[in-house]
Amino acid sequence: MLKRLLLVAANNKRLERQLGTNPRTRKLVSRFVAGTTLEEAIQVTKDLNNRGIAVSLDLLGETVEDLRKSAVATAAYIEAVQAIARECPGATVSVKLSQLGIGLDPAVCAAHLDDLLRAADDVGVLVEVDMEHSSVGGATLEAFRAALENYPDTRVAMQAAMRRTPNDLESFTKTKPRIRLVKGAFLETAERALQAHDEVTSQYLYLTDWALEHLPDPAFGTHDDRCIDHVKEAAVRLGVDRSSYEFQMLYGVRRDLQQKLADEGYRIRIYVPYGTEWYPYLMRRMAERPANLIFFLRSLVSG
Ligand SMILES: Cc1cc2nc3c(=O)[nH]c(=O)nc-3n(C[C@H](O)[C@H](O)[C@H](O)COP(=O)(O)OP(=O)(O)OC[C@H]3O[C@@H](n4cnc5c(N)ncnc54)[C@H](O)[C@@H]3O)c2cc1C
Structure with missing residues (x-):
């Protein structure tokens, strides 16, 4: 119930305006968000790298209301991949296609994604595509499928909770892309997604075996x-070496567990968000x- 309320609140623009400008939220935000600037995110990346932990940078922001904003976000991502190549090679970027305009114009979004993938490829940085709400999920997957033709190392997130995911995965048995398996963070109907936490976890375990058996570097x-x-x-x-898959966690x-896995010799990558548009991200974490x-x-009470 509380979870549903928070996920509904994640889309509430009025609450976003109120909390977004409240200085008392800063402490919580800084626990989950690396900073407001790319420079701060790069510094956090370097610190994590020094502890044997890899990073994927996420520029906060989603569901743009006009295409001008999607061009600005694309340019910011290109700046990020160039900074990664210069300062912390090995990091990736994680991009939400709603931020590149998929909800407004899939063709414009595809062109932005192509610009980003080309710029990243030029400097040897890999790109991961987040999976968002089902309202843009299908289009995200199709954009990813198209991007694979030129950039086969691109990774996409797949949500265990979604009923369509096993079929989507089967559709990739030939192309064998790199995926990130997650449980799924969005409010979805029972028609589209498993609702019970235990059921989602069981599906996650089943899809783990499937991914390890069928796909490279999950x-x-x-x-x-x-x-x-x-x-x-x-x-x-299944005889898959620990160098052939990675764990990922959120900043x-x-x-402690992040560091423990790194110390045990597992590959681990932390999803590091930065920027000012933290509200929906933070509500999902809550x-x-x-x-x-x-x-x-x-x-909020104590300041
Ligand atoms: C690297 C990464 C990328 C992701 N990308 C996507 C994506 O593209 N699309 C998408 O829908 N979802 C994404 N998610 C979110 C994911 O779908 C889940 O909502 C989230 O990871 C919580 O599920 P869990 O597997 O950690 O298990 P849970 O059963 O939810 O949590 C297990 C335990 O982890 C701890 N924990 C989990 N979440 C939190 C939190 N927010 N704060 C503090 N402790 C916590 C708690 O101890 C909890 O008991 C991503 C998650 C990660 C780690």
Whole structure:
């Protein structure tokens, strides 16, 4: 119930305006967001790299209302890949296609994505495509499929909760793209997505085996011990070396576990968001863990 409320609130523009300008939210924001500028995000990336942890940078912002904003976001992503190549090679960028305008004009979005992929390829940086709400999910997957023709190392997130995901994965058995398996962070109807947490976790475990068996270099985006232990165990069972897959986690979530996996010799990449448009991202993080909400409410009261 609380989770649903928070996910509904994630799309509430009025609340976004109110909280976005409230200085008391700063403490919570800084726990999950690396900073407002690219320079701050690059510094956080270097710090994580020094601890044996890789990074994917995410420029906050989604669902642009006009195409001019999608061009600005594309230019900012291109600036990010160039900074990565100069200052912290090995990092990737994670991009949301709603930020590049997929909800407004898929052709314009495809052109932006192509510009970004070309610029990233020029400097040897890889791109990951986030999977968003189902209202843009199908279009995101088609844009990704088209991008694979020229940039086969591009990675896409696949949501275990979505009922269509097993079929989508089967459709990739020939092209074998790199994927990031996640549970799914958006409010979806029962028609489209599994609703019970246990059911989603079971599906995650099933798709883990499938990804390890069929796809190269899968990434497992999860903080769930049950899923992480299953990935490790399934990889051994299927003869997949730990250098051939990676764990991914969100900046600020289970930091001890992130370091532990790195120290144990597992590949781990942290999704590091930066920028000013943190509101919907943060609301999804709170929906994932109500304890974050209590921390947030306390910071609002105490300042
Ligand atoms: C690198 C990465 C990229 C992602 N990309 C996408 C994407 O493209 N599309 C998409 O829909 N979703 C994405 N997600 C979010 C994902 O779908 C889940 O909503 C999120 O990871 C929580 O699920 P979980 O597997 O960690 O398991 P859960 O069962 O939700 O959590 C397991 C445990 O992890 C800890 N935990 C989880 N979330 C939090 C949190 N926010 N704060 C504090 N502790 C927490 C808690 O201890 C919890 O008990 C991404 C997640 C990661 C890690």
